Amino acid sequence: MRSGTVAVIGKANAGKSTLVNVLVGEKVAIVSPKPQTTRDRILGILTREDGQIVFVDTPGIYRQRNALTDIMMRTTDRAAKDVDAILFVHDGHAGVRDDDIELMKKYLALGLPMLIAYTKTDIMPKEKIPADAKLLYDAGVDADVFPVSARRGRNIKKLADAVLAMLPEGEPLFSEDVVSDRSEKFMIAELMREKILLKYEKEIPHGVAIVVNTFEKQENNTYRIDLDIVCEKKNHKAILIGKQGQALKETASFARKDMEKFLGARVFLTVYVKVKEDWRDRAGLIRDFGYSEDE
Helix, strand or coil: CCCEEEEEECCCCHHHHHHHHHHCCCCCCCCCCCCCCCCCCCCEEEEEECCEEEEECCEEEECCCCCCHHHHHHHHHHHHHCCEEEEEEEEEEHHHCCCHHHHHHHHHHHCCCCEEECCCHCCCCCCHHHHHHHHHHHCCCCEEEEECCCCCCEEEHHHHHHHHHCCCCCCCCCCCCCEEECHHHHHHHHHHHHHHHHCCCCCCHCCCCCEEEEHHHHHHHEEEEEEEEECCCCHHHHHHHHHHHHHHHHHHHHHHHHHHHHCCEEEEEEEEEEECHHHCCCCHHHHCCCCCCCC
């Protein structure tokens, strides 16, 4: 039996979290088409008869700089040094650029076994795939390339087999019924943030944090959840709420349905919007909202 940890690394929007969810077979990380969707290190655990893979989903590599983004990038780099192998996720639809090659070489230089998941093959010409694989080989990227489509489930088992083969012999790190290290409360906050990312445009979603004030299971198998949506500017608050509160009602309803599906129970959700100016550059607030480097 093989068992170990695999850092899932790549640029923002490469499809890391979607791929992890499909590999694990459960939703352990939120997804959206916007950068910075993943802010934390999240474990997704795949247990099979022949072994266990602990995927460490990391924040996407992103150029925008603020105190929160700096923490996210350090989280990614630290995760890459504390694992048994690396799964580098590359957006095949976006092509291969010089900075992609530099990133791959950066993580190869750590000396760990590494594979490249070449994603989004369902929305690109098939003839591009071998050309890009040759480009990487000629550039000195010494890692096997696996073309996959998470949305279509294409080559997912083949990729999982190859990832498991990179890991050392050993007993499982987690019991077989565990699929993530994150709590239900954490996932509730993430589901709320996911819906905001999907509904609102431009900068507003990136400047949002979710604080769960109450997460209580009632005797009748229902949950009472009160949470705050924290944004950075007063005009962002107005946009989040919308005319006569309509935008917020729609977003909360959207989120509540996913929360109920996740928890398997009815949810009574109360949502407030608060403003904390420029919280992403304020270390104290960043810690208060659950983003830190203490893990």
